[in-house]
Amino acid sequence: MSLKQVNKNNLSEVWLKASILGSNWAASEIILGSFLHNLHFPFKGNILTAIGLVLMISVAHIWKDKGLFWRSGLICALMKTMSPSAVIFGPMVAIFFESVLLEISTRILGRNFIGFFAGSALAMLWILFQRIINIIIFYGFNIVEIYADLLRYAEKELGISFDTLWMPVLLLAGAYVMFGLFTAIVAVRIGKQVKKNPMHLNLKYPDENIQYKVKPGAGFQYSITWLVFSFVALISALVINSRFSPVVWMPLSVALVALWVMRYKRAMRQISRPKFWISFGIITILASLLFSYFNDAGWKEGFLIGLQMNYRAAVVVVGFAVLSTELYNPVIRNFLAGSVFKQIPVALEISFESLPYVIANLPDARRFLKNPAYVIRLLVRFAEERYKELKQEVYSDVFIVSGNVAEGKTTFLGNLATVLKDKGISVGGVYSKRIVANGDTIGYNIVSFTSGKDVQYLQLKDGKVNNEIGRWKVIPGSFGVAKEIFRAELEEEKKVVIIDEAGKLEICGGGWKDEIDSRLKRRGSVLVLSVRKKYVEDVIKTFHIHNPHIIDVADEKALKKLVSLIEKSLQ
Numbered sequence: 001m002s003l004k005q006v007n008k009n010n011l012s013e014v015w016l017k018a019s020i021l022g023s024n025w026a027a028s029e030i031i032l033g034s035f036l037h038n039l040h041f042p043f044k045g046n047i048l049t050a051i052g053l054v055l056m057i058s059v060a061h062i063w064k065d066k067g068l069f070w071r072s073g074l075i076c077a078l079m080k081t082m083s084p085s086a087v088i089f090g091p092m093v094a095i096f097f098e099s100v101l102l103e104i105s106t107r108i109l110g111r112n113f114i115g116f117f118a119g120s121a122l123a124m125l126w127i128l129f130q131r132i133i134n135i136i137i138f139y140g141f142n143i144v145e146i147y148a149d150l151l152r153y154a155e156k157e158l159g160i161s162f163d164t165l166w167m168p169v170l171l172l173a174g175a176y177v178m179f180g181l182f183t184a185i186v187a188v189r190i191g192k193q194v195k196k197n198p199m200h201l202n203l204k205y206p207d208e209n210i211q212y213k214v215k216p217g218a219g220f221q222y223s224i225t226w227l228v229f230s231f232v233a234l235i236s237a238l239v240i241n242s243r244f245s246p247v248v249w250m251p252l253s254v255a256l257v258a259l260w261v262m263r264y265k266r267a268m269r270q271i272s273r274p275k276f277w278i279s280f281g282i283i284t285i286l287a288s289l290l291f292s293y294f295n296d297a298g299w300k301e302g303f304l305i306g307l308q309m310n311y312r313a314a315v316v317v318v319g320f321a322v323l324s325t326e327l328y329n330p331v332i333r334n335f336l337a338g339s340v341f342k343q344i345p346v347a348l349e350i351s352f353e354s355l356p357y358v359i360a361n362l363p364d365a366r367r368f369l370k371n372p373a374y375v376i377r378l379l380v381r382f383a384e385e386r387y388k389e390l391k392q393e394v395y396s397d398v399f400i401v402s403g404n405v406a407e408g409k410t411t412f413l414g415n416l417a418t419v420l421k422d423k424g425i426s427v428g429g430v431y432s433k434r435i436v437a438n439g440d441t442i443g444y445n446i447v448s449f450t451s452g453k454d455v456q457y458l459q460l461k462d463g464k465v466n467n468e469i470g471r472w473k474v475i476p477g478s479f480g481v482a483k484e485i486f487r488a489e490l491e492e493e494k495k496v497v498i499i500d501e502a503g504k505l506e507i508c509g510g511g512w513k514d515e516i517d518s519r520l521k522r523r524g525s526v527l528v529l530s531v532r533k534k535y536v537e538d539v540i541k542t543f544h545i546h547n548p549h550i551i552d553v554a555d556e557k558a559l560k561k562l563v564s565l566i567e568k569s570l571q
Contacts, residue, residue: 022075073099
């Protein structure tokens with residue numbers, strides 16, 4: 001039994017919603033992010049942030065739960081671990097803090113336009129702030145000196161005077177705030193549309209052969225020792241790089257990066273990309289020219305400063321890739337599962353389960369860019385539908401007894417009801433009793449497990465009739481009477497409800513479909529269905545039953561297994 005099956009009933013309402021919203025956000029990152037990345041589209045980070053913000057603000061018009069935003073951001077950030085990229089810290093931190101800033105703004109200012117605008121503006125500013133911090137972390141504070149020298153050079157050559165060193169950054173920040181304002185306006189407008197006119201949605205189901213969940217480092221031997229060593233080594237390398245001479249930091253940096261690359265093949269991706277080496281050359285040349293032009297230092301000293309910055313960047317990039325890999329260690333994940341963060345792994349499992357459904361229902365990236373408002377409305381509507389499905393899964397455990405015709409399913413259910421009653425477990429429901437004459441089956445009655453009342457339901461047809469199932473005809477009005485008996489007897493809550501022969505009728509929207517739907521929404525109850533093997537998959541899809549317990553009636557130990565599973569489910 002999976003982690004999700006065991007703990008889903010303990011998942012809070014807000015975490016359940018966050019798991020859906022987080023997977024929707026992650027899906028947009030996967031589909032649109034990959035498309036923009038392949039196009040080398042400028043400001044793709046801002047566009048993806050805007051999509052995430054619009055999605056959260058739109059959903060906020062129908063889901064009012066406090067803490068929904070930061071939880072959704074955390075789920076989306078953690079889902080970035082499925083990314084093939086070796087470095088995931090940057091996007092993970094950005095997504096999480098953007099959602100936190102929106103959460104804080106709406107907590108202080110309210111879930112109104114002012115709160116949404118402040119959250120959007122701060123989230124956009126965070127992108128700029130994080131990019132500046134990343135550059136400083138990668139290259140050290142020497143990069144600030146290069147920026148200042150470039151600014152002075154521009155002032156001198158162009159005859160432009162900046163009142164402050166950070167004026168270009170402040171102008172850029174202003175542009176980010178305006179984009180945040182635009183994002184908030186769009187989000188509120190879509191949110192009102194979603195609330196006023198919910199769109200109709202016919203859910204598509206994903207191809208089961210497609211796997212969306214990719215675990216980085218599959219088959220990799222994780223090590224807590226290597227995690228601790230790599231963290232200490234990264235900090236030590238940065239200290240040595242800033243305080244010692246090139247004779248010390250250069251060979252140590254090369255040795256550390258080589259050691260990491262030998263163990264972590266994915267870490268090599270970052271420093272093998274042309275972008276890294278182009279930056280390496282540009283920064284080295286700029287440092288050499290600018291430091292010699294504006295300072296008393298010669299070009300050789302500037303060249304060494306440029307090399308120092310690039311060696312530092314290589315250590316940081318590879319080091320982050322190493323830590324990203326080791327932090328996926330199952331030991332760490334299991335520790336979190338048993339800690340105060342125990343709801344996170346469960347919510348994350350549900351998010352990964354939901355992700356294929358989101359992707360199956362989303363249009364391609366071109367449609368995304370052509371009509372983003374429509375796609376956001378689609379995502380919000382999907383979130384509502386998915387939430388209803390998951391609530392259904394939370395409330396009821398489903399057991400399917402499968403077998404072929406005349407293999408003993410009904411007899412098995414009768415024995416199951418007897419055993420459960422003997423154990424003091426209340427049982428309700430119906431089974432199909434075969435009517436036999438001269439050794440031949442001539443019809444079926446619907447019989448109550450509780451009272452034994454029966455209603456004649458099917459008989460052999462004697463010509464073309466309207467209500468027919470194969471070679472049988474349905475006796476007019478019989479099913480309505482049977483349903484009344486079923487509903488009346490279940491007014492007293494039963495721990496276990498058994499319905500025999502769910503199949504073709506239910507798949508087509510008839511039979512016991514309404515009763516099954518109703519029972520699936522009852523908290524703390526168990527539903528047992530008998531289904532012919534050829535209809536099992538269709539029944540599962542019709543009722544959106546995820547991870548059902550399927551029991552083969554031909555198994556000699558089937559009754560014992562099923563009783564044991566039901567007892568555990570009711571604990």
